[in-house]
Amino acid sequence: MTRARTPEEIDALITAAQEGDRRALARLITLVENEGPAVEAVLQRLYPLTGNAYVIGITGAPGTGKSTLVNAMTREYRSRGLTVGIIAIDPTSPFSGGALLGDRVRMRDLVGDPGVFIRSMATRGSLGGLARATDDVVLLLDAMGFDRILIETVGVGQAEVDIASSAHTVIVVEAPGMGDDIQAIKAGILEIADIFVVNKADREGAERTVMALQAMLGLAPRTMTHHGRRMRVDMPEEARAWVPPIIKTVATRGEGVPELVDAVERHRAYLLESGEFHRREATRVAHELDHILREALLQRLVRRISPARLEATVQQVVARRVDPYTAAAELMRREEEARGEDRGDGGA
Ligand SMILES: Nc1nc2c(ncn2[C@@H]2O[C@H](COP(=O)(O)OP(=O)(O)OP(=O)(O)O)[C@@H](O)[C@H]2O)c(=O)[nH]1
Ligand SMILES: [Mg+2]
Incomplete structure (x- = not known):
């Protein structure tokens, strides 16, 4: 855990990072990853x-390249x-670090280029937490002026679906010889892929x-183009729709x-021209706001419930005198009443 930093220290880190100090940028990322109160200060600025x-x-899938x-x-x-900017996410092995080491070897020739920044991230809690931290690190790299941000994540379970809400373009990578059935035949993968790579x-x-x-993808091979958008002249309403190319x-x-x-x-050009870019951004921001509000409301609620009352409720539930749902509803009802009295409107 990093120690708390003063606003002045955060300001100094931001300025140094903006001037190209890589260690300052790495420290800012660590601050943001740790989700402390510093996150707010950094992201507000x-x-x-x-x-x-x-x-x-x-x-x-693992090992596809x-x-x-x-x-x-x-x-x-x-x-x-x-x-x-590169973010390599390793949701599978929080302890070994083996894959990350491999990444570092694979990306060795990028080291020393001032136009490239590489950061590895591993799960230290829930995948949800990782997704949030990833979004914050993306904002940070964005603010530092990186033109393109590449996020690598192993396609297992939730991680690949999470990436769809963080990325503008999602590339799904396949490789031959990974079994007869394609790895991509998994729920959700078709919807998130903007581009397929073999x-x-x-x-x-x-x-x-x-x-x-x-x-x-339901494509007849004879109508395939190698890569790029296919325009269907006979179907004007679909002409603007994106057909994921296979490369x-x-x-x-x-x-x-x-x-x-x-x-x-x-x-990217398609998203911008069609208005889809704006729609995706709006969805992403709505999720983000939703999350921040939930967190803030939860904290406010928890602060207002006295530890003694919370403990008494816990004991009642343990003793099976009340179920947890009813207990939670009761806590919320009392809190709302207390708030109403604060306002002097009798809880109306
Ligand atoms: N023959 C061949 N091998 C490749 C190609 N691309 C990558 N590889 C090899 O495949 C292995 C795995 O490559 P990685 O880039 O680490 O794959 P990855 O998908 O990042 O792997 P994980 O992060 O562990 O899931 C390495 O030995 C690469 O050298 C390719 O186009 N052809
Ligand atoms: Mg990898």
């Missing part, structure tokens, strides 16, 4: 500077003159994986990566 970064989520792809995409973005296209079976994905890559050699980055940028 930085929020006006956010809203410029474009956030790309990369998810998929996500980190290698992130590395290659970052180099491609750098060659296009854009800066890149990585390890140098391996046997890549074409089969592409075809399985096409079948899953083959060999991440280790960088093959297909410029095409992948092109597809991401096309998706």
Whole structure:
């Protein structure tokens, strides 16, 4: 746990980070991750500077080549003159750190580039907590001026669904030879994928994986384009709809990566032009506000209930004299009454 910092210290950290001090930025991220009262102070100051970064989520089964792809995409973005922040999330192994070590090796050639910042994050509690911390770190990197933010997360359970609410574009990575049925045939994955990548296209079976994905997407192979948006001239109302492209890559050699980055940028343009970008932002902010309000209201409620009353209620529930739902309703009713008396309106 980091010690509490004064507002002056936080200001100094922010200024240093903005001037390119990587250690200051790393410390700010740690502050934000720890979810202390410092988070509010940091984010209040930085929020006006956010809203410029474009956030790309990369998810998929373990070992499909996500980190290698992130590395290659970052180099491609750098060659296009854009800066890149990378967040590597490891929800599966909070203790080993093995995957993160591997990531560091895989992304070694990015180290030392002032236009790249890499941060690994592991779960230290609930996945929900991680998702929240990730969103806060995204805001931080956004405020620091990174043009593109790449979030890598292993596609297991909830994590890949969470990424959909954090990222503007979601890339789902598949690789051949991972069993007959595609890893993506899992509830939710089709809805969140904006772009499919079949990585390890140098391996046997890549074409089969592409075809399985096409079948899953309900695309007739003859109407497939390699990548990019398909316009259906006979269906004007659908003409603007995004059809997730399927892109083959060999991440280790960088093959297909410029095409992948092109597809991401096309998706970005699509979101902006169609108004979808604004809708997604509004949804994200609504969730965020909802969460902050819940937390604030809960804390206010808990503060107003005396520890003695809470303890008495606990004992009543333990003794089975009352069920927890009724007990909670009773606590809330008393709290509302007390609030009404405070206002002098008799609780109306
Ligand atoms: N043949 C081949 N191997 C690849 C390719 N891309 C990645 N690999 C290898 O696949 C292995 C896993 O790559 P990673 O990038 O660590 O995969 P990952 O999806 O990030 O793995 P986790 O984070 O552990 O889920 C490494 O040995 C890579 O060198 C590719 O296009 N072709
Ligand atoms: Mg990885």
